[in-house]
Each structure stands twice: as C-alpha cells, then as structure tokens.
Amino acid sequence: MQWEIVIGLEVHTQLSTQSKIFSGASTAYGAAPNTQACVIDLALPGVLPVLNKGAVERAIKFGLSVGAKINSPSIFARKNYFYPDLPKGYQISQYELPVVQGGSIKIEVDGIEKTIRLTRAHLEEDAGKSLHEDFHGMSGIDLNRAGTPLLEIVSEPDLRSSAEAVAYAKTLHSLVRWIGICDGNMQEGSFRCDANVSVRPRGQEKFGTRCEIKNLNSFRFLEKAIDYEARRQIDILEDGGAIRQETRLYDANKDETRTMRTKEDANDYRYFPDPDLLPLEISPDWIGHIASSLPELPQVREDRYVSELSLTAYDAAVLTSSREIADYFEATVRVLPTQAKLCANWIMGDVMAQLNKEGIEIPACPIQPDSLAALLTRISDGTISGKAAKAVFESLWHGELNKDVDAIIAAKGLKQISDDGAIDKIIDQVLQANPQQVADYRNGKEKAFNSLVGQIMKATQGKANPAQVHAILKKKLEQ
C-alpha cells in the first residue's frame, strides 16, 4: 500500500524581549540558577502578572508578516497542571482566542512551491527547568526561564514529508529572525518544534491517528524523528495494528521515538480565562504603527531580486536566507546598482566562504558593504582584474591600509594596464617572440590563442586588462 505522511508543526519561538512576559525580570540566557526570578516568577503569595507590551508587539509583527488576522480582543487563559518548575501551578497561555489567527507560509522543496496554512499563533510564558543531576537523588529547580515570553506558532496539517516539515521550519526560523522577534538560537532553546505525525493510505481523506513528538530542537532531529515515527506507524498499520494517540519523545542517541504519555493519562488542563489579566485589546492604530515599521519581508525581497535585479531564483533565495545577508547585499548593490550579479557572486562566493572558514556570521564580517562595493567598483571599471581583486579582498579582510581599496591597489601594484598603446606594444613583443604559436593559431589551432594570452599576462605580471588583451590580440592575429 502507498502511504501518505501528514504532519503539523507547533513551533515555540522565544520572543526577544529584554524582560519576561509578565514580570520585569531579565530574560538573558545563561545566568546562575534562580538569579533571574523575581517575586512574580517565584509565584509568591499575592503577586500578579502584568503583560509585557513588547511581547505583544512581536506577536503582531509575526501575524502581519504571515498575512494573519490579529484578534482584538484576545484572551489569556490559565493552563492548570502541577509540576515543580511551574511555579503558579498554571501556565498563562492563550486558548480560545489567540492573538494571531490564520495566515500562511510559502515553502519550496525540490523547486516546487507550496503554501502551508497556519492555524494560529499565541502568546504564553515558558516554564522553569528541573535539574535532575548533581542533587544526590533530589531535583533542583531553576526558575530563570520561568516567564520567558513564547509565541507558539501552530500549522495546519499541510505538510506531507519530513523534507517539507524541515523546509517549513527553516522558512519560519528565517522569518522570525528576519522580522527581529526571535534570535533563533536553537541550542539555547529559542526555537523548538513539536511535530504531530500521522499516516494514511494515499487517497484517503480521513486523517490517521496522530502522535505528537515533543521538543525537537534541531532541523536534523526534526527530520529524523518524523522519518522514524512515520516508519513506526506504517509498520504497525501494515501488521494490522492500530495507532494509539500519544505524546512521544525523540531519542537522538538511539534515533527513535518512545512513549512519553498516552491519551489516557493526559492532563485535564482546566483552561479558563485568567482573571488577573484583562482581555488584550489591540487598536488598529497600534497594528498600523507596527505594520509601517515592519521590514520588507523575505518573500517580497526574493521576488524583487529576480524581477528588478535580474538575479536567478537560486541567487535570490540564497541572498534572502537571512535578513543580515540580504541587508549586506542590499547595501552593496546600492553603490553598484548596475552590477547586481557581480555583487551577488562575490557575496555568495568569497564573502560567504571566508565567513564559513572563520566560523563567523555576516554581521561580524570585517569587510563592510561599502568596502566591498569599492572593491567591486574597481573590477567593473577595469582598474583591476578579478584575480587581483582577490588579493585586495584578502588585504581588506585583514584590515590593511585602513581598508582603503585604492590605497591597497596602489601599494600592491595591482592596477591593470588598460592603456591600448602599452598593451599594443607588449603584444607585439610577445608575437615576435612566439612565431610558432602565431602560425599554429592561424592554422586553426584555437588553443594557441590562450597560450599567447598567458604569455602576455605573464609579461605584464597579470596586470593587463584581459578584455583588452583579448580584443587587441584577436585583431592582430587576424590581420
């Protein structure tokens, strides 16, 4: 039988606010345990939550960037359960009326574009952390993370393969960083996925019974967990078994998923509107203000690079894979509006390669876009050759001569010879010295031409403008 995999993702993105969603404590990562938990985070008797507007603003940003509806009012609800790292005995979340409803995200897998619908995105607070090691049979609780703002983004079950799920997660990951609402740091847990996976015979409309795999914090684990889980379910069904609805955990070491809890022992969370928080009203003015501050979205920019700058779809996609790269490209091309392809090639080539080699991100790139543009200007106006440009790039990278491109060119003597008379003279000398190759060429041996070019370049120490050399040489040989 042919099986179809059906996947929906719930992604928890940690919002990049300075303080927590309902208290003034800092959200900075990595502090000593319980040093960033104030009386509110500790849920002392009598404390009350006050909503952080910055978290709402980020949720609205997200909603606007995926074409969703911004609900006003939306309602905060209490999700009640007991756990030591949940100080109040309930998590403040949103249930019936989330702040963001609907919307969609476009993904591309193997060149095929697909639209994934979003169900909703809601604001909630994170729990603390239980530490089970180093306490001699007891558990430690670190409440630094308690109250950290999260936006839980829930997709419709529109994904049909682990590749689609990964493409969706990556697109989402890029988007939330692009619009500046989440740092996307997966090691620190700023972007975590839960996957709802089911299978059904191809052609069947009814969904199969789903299992939820919790806390997948890398794209690779997401892919492997879904593949494993789909295989597990298909095996059960092909053996005549039935899938039990449950929550599962992915064990990366064993590359398998295993039962965490079944539907029977699922909590009854007793959601109800939090009486400590008023319904969240969002005025059209506020939405308008946020909309006007929203950066150009990646999809829009990608399309523009193809239509206006005539880049290939591939180049446009790579350059818009992160806001930082796109902004870098944008700043470079602003100086050289007619040389978009040249800018793209250098950024995707030399710049990226060097960044990778040194393990740094583009914001830390020692060559600023204006320096790169100055360098590329000297290529396009024929001052230096592409090969010489690589040497200048090296110097720029290491900060030589105050990163002054022209000074570097002068100091290294890399200026091309573009004077027709000078090139003419050198070509004549080379032709005289190599009569055999001249004859070969005239007898139809095309290769001889390149050999002559090589000789000429060698004679000029690579400084002759190759285009001019080509043109003049050709003219002379065909005289």
Place this chain on the structure above:
Amino acid sequence: MNTLFNASLEQLSTQLAGKKISSTELTTEFLKRIQQLNPEYNAFITVNEEMSLAQAQAADKLLASGKANALTGIPIAQKDIFCAKGWLTTCGSKMLSNFVSPYDAGVIERFNQTGSVNLGKTNMDEFAMGSSNETSYYGVVRNPWDRLAVPGGSSGGAACAVAARLAPAATGTDTGGSIRQPAALCGISGIKPTYGLVSRYGMIAFASSLDQGGPMAKSAEDLALLLNVMVGFDPRDSTSLQRDIEDYTRDLQKPLNGLRIGLPKEYFAEGMSKDVEMAIENALNEYRKLGAQTVEVTLPNTPLSIPVYYVLAPAEASSNLSRFDGVRYGYRAESYGDLGDMYRKTRAQGFGPEVKRRILIGTYVLSHGYYDAYYIKAQKLRRLIAQDFTDAYKQCDIIMGPTTPTVAFNVGEKSGDPIQMYLSDIYTSAANLTGLPAMSIPVGFGDQHRPVGLHIIGNYFREAQMLNVAHQYQQTTDWHQQSPL
C-alpha cells in the same frame, strides 16, 4: 475605658498633630490592650511590638517635621491576607504558617507611605474562605458583643479588633461579603469599594475577579479617611483602575434631601429574620426623616447570586491556590515518597476542610465536560445580575437592605452545614459579582443584643455618595459609637 480607644481617626490625628500624644504612646496603648484582651478574642494572628513601635517612632519624626498626613502615626490592624515585608503573613492557613513576606502589598505600601503604623495581622478564615472565622488555622475569633457568637468572616479578626477597640481601624478584603458581613455582625462600619480601586497586588488571591480590599472602622467618616489612603492606581495590578484621585470626605456633610433609596423587593422577602427586619425598618425611617425617599426596585436575579458565586469563586480559587505546593515556600509535608506524594501530603495537611471543599468544587466546575455547564453559564448569569442593578439604578440613587439575613450565629452552629453557611452571603455576593461598591453600617441590635448591619450598595464609583449617606445617618444616631466593652 480610656477615651483613646473610642476616639475617631480625626480625633486621634488632631491629638497627634497637637502633640497631646505621640504615635509611640498611642501604639503602645493599643499594643497593651491587645496583649490584655486578644487571648479572649483571638482577633490577631501576629503582633510584633518591635516592628510596630519602630514604625511609630518613624511616624513621630514625621509628625515633628510637620510632614504628617491625616493617618500619620495612627495604628491600623492589617488583615493577614496582605503581604507585609518582614511580617509573618499566613492568610489564616497552616500552608503559610512559616511564610514571612519579603515584599509589601500595594495597600501596605500606601499605609507605610502615609506614615501609619502596622498594629498587627488580624485573624481570618483560611484563605478568606468562610463567613464565621471558624476555618482559620489559628482558631475561631469571638464576637465582642457575645462571646458565644461568631464575628463573621472572612475578615472576622479585623471586625472584632475594631469592635473590641483593639485597633482604631483595620483593613479587610471582600470576595463575597468578607468585609460587610463581619462588620454587620460586630456592629462596625466597613466598605468594599468598586472593583479595581484598591490594588490587589500583594493581597493573597482567593477569587481574583471578586476580591477587593477595603477599610473597616467605627464610622463612615473614618472609612473615608482610610479610603483616601487605600485607593489608587497600581501598575502592578492589571485590573487596577487609573482614575483621578478623589477625596472621599468631600461629600460627607451633604444633606440627603431628595435622595432616592431603592429597596429591592427580593431583599425584603422571606429569609430575613424579624429582628433584622425591625432594625432595618427603623433605619429606613431615619433616612426618610433625613429627607430621603424610598422606592421599591426589583433585582429579579437575586436568587442566582449564591449559586453563581459558588461556581466562580471556587473555580478561580482552585487555580489561585495551586501555587501552594510545598516546592518553594510555605508548608511542606515532613515525610513523603515521590513528587506526587509530596504534593498530596503537603496539600492534604496544609489546607483545612473548607479550603479543600472549594478547591474540589472549583476543579470540578472547570473540568472537561463540565466547564460549559457551570463556569460559562455562571459567567453569563453574572452579566444578568449586573444588568439587574443597571436597571434598578434608573429608578434610584442608592440601594439598601440588610447586610445579613440574621444577626451573628453561635460558634459551631453552622460549621457543619456549608450550605447554611454560604447563605450568610445571600445579600452581599452580588456586589462582588457586579463589582459594585457596597458597605455595611450598624443600625441597632436584634435578638440577644447582637448587632444588625444596614447594607448600602452604590452605583460604580459612588463611594463618596455612599459615605455621605452613611455619615448623615451616623450624625443623628449613635449605634456606631456603641462598644461592647
């Protein structure tokens, strides 16, 4: 008895300002009286002479510097539901029997800023759940008018302290009548302001959408001075209202000519005992003499108040009390097995039976499959109850009736019958469900010479008018000046 103990807040303030007495002396007098009489009444859970006197000394400096306010140097008894920095704050529960608050509630902060003295923490029903002060882990409080009777609850310690003149004034909180019912039963005055006027920050939550702090004192005039301190926007409480500052004493002297008093026919029907009815009728006659007229109004959804209240309040409470889990502070069972066992034993041992009953009810009404039938339905009915009052206020300026259906009952009389106990709040819970301001003032005595309270329900933000109405009555009567001792 020393006249200090019967003095009004204004009189005390004048004496302090005129250097007739210092705050330290005044505080010492009250502390001595508490030491002498509290064993009899059990009105205070915590008295801390050192901390109170330190505040009194600071107040004396303030008084000497001429920077004093109306309540500077006056000792105020604080209900043990308000977190006060450095004070044991138990909420009447074993669960918090070891909890010393590291922070001040909004209300405590405001009293501290004005320079008044925290005289001690008053007894209360456990987590404010009760109408008799019998559910306190710290034992029952006695009614100073009759030691066989309950003082009412949950602010029973506060009402007792004011009635027995152990404190010039006190704070209370009111979720279903917890200021007004004990005020009525102890023959004192108390007001629950409009929901959102008094900060709930640091006031240990029972039912968040119903809880409201307020003052308890001998007279309406004293209440006005206390409200001037207690009311104010607090950005730490999202339900706190941002409004212009009011002087609640401003209308005290207004004549009542033309005041239309609405008498809901549902409040004057069966259920009210004869002795209460007689005292209320006398009070209404007094109001007619003062120039007010009475009109009959109807609040048809009155019978729904108690059932709606006993769905919503426990629902919120079941969630609010989840934080008392033995993990971070408060009581934890001494021995236990795994985590679940720690939770079970801690909560089984730390909470009393009434609190457990309400957690169970609340958990039930929020459960999957019951939520719509109970919680959602109750919320809808809550809006109907509010609509009743909106309609009634088209015909009257203020609503009156009895605060309680009977005078104080005996200790132990209703503690075995929760339904009977819950009916003590039959007239009071609507003000919490609607958020309306409501107060109780003493208007005489019923059977066994136990006090009767008149319930005054105002429209939203009409506290100044209510205090005027109460004050004018207290200018021509002296029930509020009578003391049991």
